[in-house]
Amino acid sequence: xxxxxxxxxxxxxxxxxxxxxxxxxxxxxxxxxxxxxxxxxxxxxxxxxxxxxxxxxxxxxxx
Numbered sequence: 001x002x003x004x005x006x007x008x009x010x011x012x013x014x015x016x017x018x019x020x021x022x023x024x025x026x027x028x029x030x031x032x033x034x035x036x037x038x039x040x041x042x043x044x045x046x047x048x049x050x051x052x053x054x055x056x057x058x059x060x061x062x063x
Contacts, residue, residue, distance in 0.1 A: 030041045
């Protein structure tokens, strides 16, 4: 039994759209309290910044 190639394209498009919706919902949830120092988005960005600084320091040490 052969499947029609358009069937796969429709599924790919649907999964892409679901991914976009989930990302948009996550961005909205993180960005709701963007004002002030206690916002979730600012805390997340600060955590990434600290982790990157720690990582770059660790790889700069002589080995």
